[in-house]
Amino acid sequence: MSTTTERYRTAGEAGDLAGVLATLAEDVVLHSPLTTRVRFEGKAEVRAVLTVALRELKGLRYRSDVGDERTRVLVHTATVGGQELEETARVELNSEGLISSITLSVRPLPGLTALMAAFAGPIARELGKPRWVVLALTLASKPLALLTRVGDRQLVPLATPDRG
Numbered sequence: 001m002s003t004t005t006e007r008y009r010t011a012g013e014a015g016d017l018a019g020v021l022a023t024l025a026e027d028v029v030l031h032s033p034l035t036t037r038v039r040f041e042g043k044a045e046v047r048a049v050l051t052v053a054l055r056e057l058k059g060l061r062y063r064s065d066v067g068d069e070r071t072r073v074l075v076h077t078a079t080v081g082g083q084e085l086e087e088t089a090r091v092e093l094n095s096e097g098l099i100s101s102i103t104l105s106v107r108p109l110p111g112l113t114a115l116m117a118a119f120a121g122p123i124a125r126e127l128g129k130p131r132w133v134v135l136a137l138t139l140a141s142k143p144l145a146l147l148t149r150v151g152d153r154q155l156v157p158l159a160t161p162d163r164g
Contacts, residue, residue: 021047052126075088080114085114
């Protein structure tokens with residue numbers, strides 16, 4: 001197991017931003033789980049995302065850390081806005097053993113949209129975006145989160161196979 005990802009996981013579960021940042025290379029790149037159009041480059045941009053993540057994710061617990069000395073896959077569970085989610089991070093380590101790339105994936109869809117609703121505006125704020133951008137991102141993401149939560153609870157059960 002990588003000692004870097006062990007430190008990353010331990011710091012993340014403890015909500016220790018400085019500890020998580022200490023595991024990252026200066027030129028780290030974080031790939032959004034929402035879109036290929038957005039990536040965060042360098043510690044300052046990634047810090048903005050992690051600041052929001054450590055504040056908004058509740059009950060963060062890592063379940064898996066597998067791979068080799070260069071590429072690892074970390075899986076954690078948490079809740080955001082009362083919605084459960086599971087996040088997978090493919091982590092690349094550089095020659096110094098620091099994390100140089102993080103590619104995120106989130107499931108299920110209601111968890112992903114809850115994450116978007118909780119993170120979009122606050123990340124924009126952390127990055128110093130204008131107030132109208134923060135507001136637009138916040139307002140635009142809330143209806144999608146609501147629709148997927150309601151759909152998951154009310155509509156998806158209608159498609160569940162009858163096993164009776």
